[in-house]
Amino acid sequence: MDKRLQKIAAIEIVVLLAIWQVLASLEWIPAYLSSPYVVGREMWALLISGDLFTNAASSLYRSLISFLLVMVLGIVFGIVSGFFKPIGTFFQPIVDVLNPVPKIALLPILMVWFGISDTTRILLIFLTAFFPCFIATKDGVHGVKQVFVWAAENMGASKLQILWKVVLPASLPKIFDGLRVSLGLTFVMMFSSEMIGSSNGLGLGFMILLADMAGRTDLMFVSVFFIALLGFLFDRILLAVRARLLWWSENRG
Amino acid sequence: MENMTPAIEIEKLGKVYTRGKEEVTAIQEISLKIPEGKFVSIVGPSGCGKSTFLHIVGGFIPKSSGKVRIRGKEVDKPGPDRGMMFQESALFPWKNVFDNVAWGLEIQGMEKSKRDEIVEHYLKLVNLWDFRKNLPSELSGGMKQRISLARVLAFNPDVLLMDEPFGALDAQTREKMQVELQRIWQESNKSVMFVTHDIDEAVFLSDIVVVFSGRPAVVKEIIEIDFQRPRTLDVHKTQEFMDIRNHIWDLLHQNQGSSDEEGM
Numbered sequence: 001m002d003k004r005l006q007k008i009a010a011i012e013i014v015v016l017l018a019i020w021q022v023l024a025s026l027e028w029i030p031a032y033l034s035s036p037y038v039v040g041r042e043m044w045a046l047l048i049s050g051d052l053f054t055n056a057a058s059s060l061y062r063s064l065i066s067f068l069l070v071m072v073l074g075i076v077f078g079i080v081s082g083f084f085k086p087i088g089t090f091f092q093p094i095v096d097v098l099n100p101v102p103k104i105a106l107l108p109i110l111m112v113w114f115g116i117s118d119t120t121r122i123l124l125i126f127l128t129a130f131f132p133c134f135i136a137t138k139d140g141v142h143g144v145k146q147v148f149v150w151a152a153e154n155m156g157a158s159k160l161q162i163l164w165k166v167v168l169p170a171s172l173p174k175i176f177d178g179l180r181v182s183l184g185l186t187f188v189m190m191f192s193s194e195m196i197g198s199s200n201g202l203g204l205g206f207m208i209l210l211a212d213m214a215g216r217t218d219l220m221f222v223s224v225f226f227i228a229l230l231g232f233l234f235d236r237i238l239l240a241v242r243a244r245l246l247w248w249s250e251n252r253g
Numbered sequence: 254m255e256n257m258t259p260a261i262e263i264e265k266l267g268k269v270y271t272r273g274k275e276e277v278t279a280i281q282e283i284s285l286k287i288p289e290g291k292f293v294s295i296v297g298p299s300g301c302g303k304s305t306f307l308h309i310v311g312g313f314i315p316k317s318s319g320k321v322r323i324r325g326k327e328v329d330k331p332g333p334d335r336g337m338m339f340q341e342s343a344l345f346p347w348k349n350v351f352d353n354v355a356w357g358l359e360i361q362g363m364e365k366s367k368r369d370e371i372v373e374h375y376l377k378l379v380n381l382w383d384f385r386k387n388l389p390s391e392l393s394g395g396m397k398q399r400i401s402l403a404r405v406l407a408f409n410p411d412v413l414l415m416d417e418p419f420g421a422l423d424a425q426t427r428e429k430m431q432v433e434l435q436r437i438w439q440e441s442n443k444s445v446m447f448v449t450h451d452i453d454e455a456v457f458l459s460d461i462v463v464v465f466s467g468r469p470a471v472v473k474e475i476i477e478i479d480f481q482r483p484r485t486l487d488v489h490k491t492q493e494f495m496d497i498r499n500h501i502w503d504l505l506h507q508n509q510g511s512s513d514e515e516g517m
Contacts, residue, residue, distance in 0.1 A: 150313050151343035153331040155357030155408055165360075169347045248347040248388055 034218040043222045052226060058202035060230065062118055063190040066125035070133050070182050075168075075175060078137025083167055088138065095134070103127040104192060111196070121193035128189045129182040136178025140171030173249050176242045183238055187231040204230075258325045260412050260444035261287040261310065266319035268305060278469040279305055282319070285463065285472065287412070287444055294447045294455035297465030298505055304340075304416055306470065307448045311337045311414050324411055333357065336410030336443075340417040342397040344389040350400055351376070351385040357408035375403040378437055395419075395426040399433065406441055413438075413445045419454070428486055431457055435483055452501050456494060457484060464504045473504055 017036045024035030046052040081088040103124055114120040144167055152166045194205025204223050211219035268280040279302040287293050297303045308314040310321050312331035320327055323334050331337075344353045351372055358368045376382040379399040389397055398418050405413060419427045431454060438445060449455050455462045456478060464473045478497060480488050488494050 145341070145343070147339045147341055147343035148345065150311075150331065150337065150339070151345075151404075152356075152360075153313070154311065154333065154335070154337045154405075155360055156333040157360045161360060166345065169345070172347075248390070250390070 032217045034221055038218045039221040042218050055202050055204050055207050059190050059204045062121050063186045066122045067186045069126050070129045074130050074133030075137050078134045079141055082138040082141025099131045116197050117199055124193045125186055125189040129185040132181035133178040137175050140174025141167055144170040259286040260289045262322040264320040267317050269317040281469040281471045283472055289444055290442055291460045292445045292458055293461045294459040295463045296455045298467045299450055301465045301467050302470040303448050303465050307414050307416050311335055333408050334411045336405035336413050338401050338405055338415045338418045340420045346389055350387050354404045354407050371407050375407045379403045394422050395430055413443045415447045417449050452498050456497050
């Protein structure tokens with residue numbers, strides 16, 4: 001992003017916070033909407049005590065494990081399904097049926113199997129975030145120019161070498177598009193999956209649940225804000241990795 | 254003795270496609286021998302299956318019948334004994350020019366020092382050594398095809414297969430590339446099978462021009478061309494050149510048939 005846009009973004013956020021503060025101070029908005037000052041004060045307190053970090057760590061552990069699974073399985077599975085037609089055809093109906101199902105609907109079943117546990121949460125996040133990565137990867141493989149594969153075969157490359165050294169790099173731009181959607185969903189589902197309760201009493205989503213029960217909207221805002229911050233941060237990390245790996249591509253930014 | 258075995262021998266090659274319930278014969282039955290060290294062009298009306306034919310020789314598309322032999326050895330899969338140059342650039346956009354040319358050698362497990370030497374040799378042969386650090390996307394169409402040629406030559410195939418490699422270039426670049434190709438070919442001494450729809454290009458470059466009929470393809474005529482080498486572009490102006498050219502033109506425009514479908 002260029003400097004000017006960054007400035008505009010910063011000003012925008014400051015102005016919005018100011019309006020919120022003014023409205024809250026004048027008591028023109030109900031008390032349950034809290035105010036930036038109160039939210040900031042609570043956030044500071046939670047930062048000092050370290051509670052925010054232990055909660056965030058618990059949430060991040062769940063979502064990052066899920067995202068790692070999505071990355072590995074989504075890419076491997078997507079490439080294999082895209083490259084070997086019979087495998088792709090075999091899995092297509094399963095994917096077509098499962099993809100549009102809101103995975104949160106599977107929660108009761110998962111809870112019967114695994115209880116209110118991290119396994120349930122990680123599975124739920126994984127199931128949601130898997131499909132965008134898988135589908136984008138498979139599409140990416142289908143989009144690989146036939147002449148790339150032919151040229152590699154011509155030079156005596158094996159199937160495995162073609163997959164690893166031609167198909168994977170050639171579909172990488174598409175794969176990153178999918179990963180970005182998956183990462184966003186990972187954070188959405190991290191949040192939702194913790195609203196069912198937390199086995200260790202930790203998690204940013206669980207914080208919201210607790211705050212809600214205690215009628216502490218200020219704490220809810222702290223949690224929402226922190227989730228937004230983490231989501232933003234990890235998106236930037238992903239973009240940086242993409243720029244690094246796709247230095248050769250026109251759509252690296 | 255070794256001159257007895259042709260570089261490429263095609264025996265009764267046929268190709269039938271199944272389109273829905275219909276069977277379409279793309280190539281009727283073609284037998285062809287390409288002697289060692291010769292430059293052979295294949296011309297034919299568009300959609301006649303000449304490109305399909307070359308892809309079959311390269312092993313990229315399965316044939317329906319017949320045999321392909323490279324220096325006496327039967328082949329039906331792609332392999333480094335036949336270096337294929339495609340119409341569209343097949344350079345890997347994520348590798349720079351040097352690494353693209355080195356790719357095939359690396360796959361074959363050649364040690365780095367030897368690899369680097371070969372890559373340098375061929376990049377200098379095509380006059381693009383100065384661009385070794387560039388990405389393919391930073392090069393012009395003509396440069397990309399020269400790099401492709403260097404990449405193919407680098408893994409030292411027995412024969413070169415070229416599928417309208419200059420088809421996407423403008424007329425002037427094209428002529429320059431033809432002169433370049435002649436020079437590089439003469440230095441490398443490879444047998445070449447070159448597919449084109451451009452009669453002038455075929456006559457200018459070739460020792461032998463094979464004329465295909467419209468779909469289904471059969472060999473209509475084989476024409477030997479013996480202008481002295483190296484040829485200059487001036488050869489276009491000679492009466493003999495124009496006679497050959499006109500003769501091929503007539504062959505291509507006789508009973509063109511219903512070959513309205515685009516080929517590969």
